[in-house]
Amino acid sequence: MKAVATTRKLPLEDPSCFVTLDLPDPQPGPRDLVIRVKAIGINPVDYKVRRSRIEGDSEPKILGYDGAGIVEAVGSEVTLFRPGDEVFYAGDITRPGSNAELQLVDERIVAKKPESLGFPEAAALPLTAITAWECLFDRLGLTPGDLDEGKGKTLLILSGAGGVGSIGIQLAAVLTGFTIIATASRPETVAWCHKMGAHHVINHSGDWPAELGKIGFKHVDYIACFGDTTAHWKAMAEAIVPQGKITAIVESPEVPDIGLLKSKSAAFIWEFMFTRSMFQTPDMIEQHELLKEVATLVDAGRIRSTITSHGGTLSPETLAAAHREQEAGRMIGKQVLEVAW
CATH class of the missing domain: 3.90.180.10 (Medium-chain alcohol dehydrogenases, catalytic domain)
Structure with a gap:
């Protein structure tokens, strides 16, 4: 061959x-x-x-x-x-x-x-759909097809216009009832996130927790970080609701300060779509x-x-x-x- x-x-x-x-x-x-x-x-x-x-x-x-x-x-x-x-x-x-x-x-x-x-x-x-699905339904624990579960609750998708974000927004839009907030930083990526099904789009290039506040959200219930984990870590710790969950896919050059989540009893879970095949999981x-x-x-x-x-x-x-x-x-x-x- x-x-x-x-x-x-x-x-x-x-x-x-x-x-x-x-x-x-x-x-x-x-x-x-x-x-x-x-x-x-x-x-x-x-x-x-x-x-x-x-x-x-x-x-x-x-x-x-x-x-x-x-x-x-x-x-x-x-x-x-x-x-x-x-x-x-x-x-x-x-x-x-x-x-x-x-x-x-x-x-x-x-x-x-x-x-x-x-x-x-x-x-x-395939790769992005598997990653997004596992983030939403395996790592964050959302229930696919349960539109009542997300009523009155929010899901933040960081880097919504990339490959994983693009399918992640769509899956969340059709399989959950959560209010979907995506992040993007250019006019064309903002438009793309709306096209994929995001209800709101904020700019992730600066103080995005402040941007959340401007659209009426002090905290979010779940965060799926499809961008730079390290760069967004402190902001995610600030934005997550007490007892909320965060998942991320981009390897971090340094160990995130997990202590920032302690007072909120918040959970952080890595996602790696090759885990199942790499370890031949049951x-x-x-x-x-x-x-x-x-x-x-x-x-x-x-x-x-x-x-x-x-x-x-x-x-x-x-x-x-x-x-x-x-x-x-x-x-x-x-x-x-x-x-x-």
Whole structure:
């Protein structure tokens, strides 16, 4: 099979940062699907893993943690899929990724793609949808589909226009009754958050607890931080209601001062969507189930793909360009590439 991979730790400006390789076709384990990749989504984790390469390591590494494609073969214990099924998934960070012609993925973290979407539109969804779903319903403990639970209560989504925020706002809007307050700092990102379903949008670039006050909210009941955890930590501790909950997804360069939450008996919970696959947790199949629900919501017209940028066909050049856009930190929604070998 062909793949676009990194073989050394190099800057994006180096034309050898990504190279096209011919590699052996992957052979499935008992619960693996062999997926012929048709499209990939790009996420910040892609460039973070690329940057983490160790100097001197020359082992080819295939990145890519969002994909949509067609099942080509299945392992001996697979029961959920068969060859020919069109699927979408976010993969496993401990295994070769989706920037390739073929990929092995455990069936428990895959679902049939929405029938109403093409492969590029579907590839924009899995990683961010899993992350947002787990934040809202596993980490914060909200109940999907219970519209009464959130009456009179607030959910703050920090960095609402990014990939996770874009789908997180939509999921909260259709599956909960919470008042959704998103944050954004540019006119185009503010408009996008409203389009996704946010009831209010405030500016996160300054004293955003003060901005909350201006729209009538002294505190919020729940916070999903999809931006810089460290930069927002003190403000989150100030804004969270006593006995409220905060979840975050961006690794912190320093340990947050958890003591700031003590007087409020507030909870803080990390979210990492690769936890289930990395540790083969007993509930790993929950990602299959939630992706099925996301596909159902898409096909019912209740939520939409967050694709905003199509970068063409996967190649070393287009992948480097996509990483460059991610590193700039100004993405609205999701960017994708198609795979055609």
